[in-house]
Structures are given as structure tokens and as C-alpha cells.
Amino acid sequence: MIPASFDYQRASSVDEAIGLLSGAGEDAKLLAGGHSLLPLMKLRLASPSLLVDIAGIQELSYVRQSGDHLAIGSLTRHADLSRSEAALHEAPLLAHVAGQIGDPQVRHRGTIGGSIAHGDPASDLPAACLALNASFVVASPRGERNIAAADFFRGFLETELASDEVLVEIIVPTAAGAGWSFQKFNRRAQDWAIVGVAAVSNGSTRIGLVNMGPTPVRAIGVEQALGQGASVTEAAQHASDGLDPPADLNASPEYRRHLATVLVGRALEEAAQKKA
Numbered sequence: 001m002i003p004a005s006f007d008y009q010r011a012s013s014v015d016e017a018i019g020l021l022s023g024a025g026e027d028a029k030l031l032a033g034g035h036s037l038l039p040l041m042k043l044r045l046a047s048p049s050l051l052v053d054i055a056g057i058q059e060l061s062y063v064r065q066s067g068d069h070l071a072i073g074s075l076t077r078h079a080d081l082s083r084s085e086a087a088l089h090e091a092p093l094l095a096h097v098a099g100q101i102g103d104p105q106v107r108h109r110g111t112i113g114g115s116i117a118h119g120d121p122a123s124d125l126p127a128a129c130l131a132l133n134a135s136f137v138v139a140s141p142r143g144e145r146n147i148a149a150a151d152f153f154r155g156f157l158e159t160e161l162a163s164d165e166v167l168v169e170i171i172v173p174t175a176a177g178a179g180w181s182f183q184k185f186n187r188r189a190q191d192w193a194i195v196g197v198a199a200v201s202n203g204s205t206r207i208g209l210v211n212m213g214p215t216p217v218r219a220i221g222v223e224q225a226l227g228q229g230a231s232v233t234e235a236a237q238h239a240s241d242g243l244d245p246p247a248d249l250n251a252s253p254e255y256r257r258h259l260a261t262v263l264v265g266r267a268l269e270e271a272a273q274k275k276a
């Protein structure tokens with residue numbers, strides 16, 4: 001339960017963080033809220049040689065409306081996102097999801113950027129980002145690039161981020177008036193989701209699923225069925241089409257498939273009721 005030894009550097013700007021990362025090779029890791037990275041280090045599942053602490057970079061903590069989208073700094077804490085007026089109005093699904101993460105301690109340390117960069121299929125915000133058609137701005141010595149959430153998650157805890165890239169901003173198309181729902185099934189209020197469903201209906205419907213594969217995934221089968229005129233009940237039957245849900249102490253793959261069908265049905269009904 002004690003991590004391997006590592007060097008520690010505190011960055012006070014994005015440029016400084018990029019410089020420290022690129023000077024250290026593939027073995028360095030950014031430290032944001034530390035709520036996912038430090039447990040991995042204590043279990044010795046991660047042993048970075050250098051931690052670059054970005055938690056104090058104030059310029060990366062904001063939620064702003066900018067034209068047709070919401071711009072969210074990657075160091076925005078879950079608690080701040082859940083209370084942001086701009087998020088509550090323009091992307092209420094995201095604010096609501098942030099308020100359901102863990103317990104108050106987790107929400108006051110964990111950041112949206114850390115949650116996305118970690119790429120954990122059990123995390124809630126990545127699934128919400130898929131449903132909201134979000135994209136991610138990342139910076140490196142080569143400049144900035146924008147990656148769609150749909151292209152970002154590659155494998156278990158594996159993303160498109162290169163070792164010298166910093167996730168700086170999350171861009172969420174505004175969806176005021178859209179129908180939305182987040183269904184999180186867990187045993188105790190503060191637990192991770194056994195299965196979660198984030199849905200957004202705005203003309204068409206997009207659905208992100210938590211804990212239904214090796215990465216955060218979309219329920220493409222449901223989206224296509226709805227597009228072809230299926231009822232909610234019929235469409236929900238496609239919740240796990242093409243997906244390979246994991247087995248763990250909480251649930252078998254079969255139980256997760258059943259949960260996904262039930263929760264997708266509930267999410268679609270609630271999203272339809274909420275639509276302005």
C-alpha cells in the first residue's frame with residue numbers, strides 16, 4: 001500500500017507542465033486531484049518516475065459559455081461543475097452527473113480532466129461526454145489538437161493522449177432545452193456505478209454507458225433503433241448490442257446486460273418527460 005518512490009515537480013502553468021512532461025519521457029504522469037492515480041500507485045499498478053502536479057494551475061479551472069458551446073477547464077473540480085450556473089443551464093446532464101460522483105471529499109478533489117484522461121469505463125463523466133457529443137482540447141510541444149469524445153477512449157484505462165499531452169479543455173455543445181437523464185445503479189449512494197446510463201434527446205438521441213465494456217461506450221444499437229422509429233421498450237432491448245460488459249464482484253455480464261436494458265428504458269422515458 002506504499003507507492004514506489006518517485007520525483008515530484010509542481011507546475012504553475014500549462015506550458016511549464018508540458019515542458020516537464022516532455023523532458024521526462026514516457027514515465028512521467030500528471031497529478032490533478034490524485035483520486036484515481038494515487039490508488040493505482042499504492043497498488044503498484046502504476047509506478048511513474050515523476051509526478052507533475054498541476055492541481056494549482058488556476059487558469060485551468062473554469063466553466064464558461066462561449067457561443068454554441070460550454071468550455072470547461074480540465075482542472076474544474078466535480079463539486080464546482082455540479083454548482084456552475086452555466087453548466088446547470090446549458091448542459092444540465094453534466095452538472096447533475098458531476099454531483100453524483102463518489103462523496104463530497106471525492107467531488108472536492110477530483111477533476112473533470114482527470115476523470116476523462118484516466119479513461120476508466122466505470123467513471124460517470126466520460127459516458128456523459130459521449131452522450132453530449134463533447135470534444136477535448138489537448139496541448140503538447142506540437143501545439144493544440146481537438147479530439148472528439150467518440151474517438152478518445154481506446155482500451156481499458158487507455159486513451160488517445162500521448163505521454164507529453166495535457167488535456168486543457170472540455171468542449172460541450174450547449175443543449176439547453178434538450179431532454180436528458182442519468183441513471184446510476186449502485187448499492188450505496190456514494191459507490192461507483194455497477195451500470196450507468198447518460199442520455200440526451202435533442203432531435204436525435206445519444207446514449208453513453210458506464211461499466212458496459214473496456215472503455216466508456218455508446219449504446220449505438222439503441223440510438224439506431226430509435227432513429228428507425230422503435231418504441232422506448234423496443235429500443236431498450238438493444239442496450240448491450242455489440243458490447244462486452246465486464247464481470248466483477250458486483251455483477252456478471254448477464255446481470256449488467258439486464259441492468260442496461262432496464263436503465264436505458266428509464267433514461268429514455270425521463271429524457272422525453274424533461275424535453276422542453
Ligand SMILES: Cc1cc2nc3c(=O)[nH]c(=O)nc-3n(C[C@H](O)[C@H](O)[C@H](O)COP(=O)(O)OP(=O)(O)OC[C@H]3O[C@@H](n4cnc5c(N)ncnc54)[C@H](O)[C@@H]3O)c2cc1C
Pocket residue numbers: 029030031032033034035036037038074075100101102103106109110111112113114115116117118122123124125161165166167168190191192193
Ligand atoms: C472513493 C472514491 C470514489 C469514487 N467514486 C467515483 C464515482 O462514483 N464516479 C466516478 O466517475 N468517479 C469516481 N471516483 C474517481 C474520481 O472522480 C476521480 O477524481 C477521477 O476519476 C480522477 O480525477 P483526478 O483529478 O483525481 O485525477 P488524477 O487521479 O490526478 O489523475 C488520473 C489520471 O489522469 C491523468 N491526468 C489528470 N489530469 C490530466 C490532464 N489535465 N491532462 C492529461 N492527463 C491528466 C493523470 O496523469 C492520471 O493518469 C472515485 C474516486 C474515489 C477515490
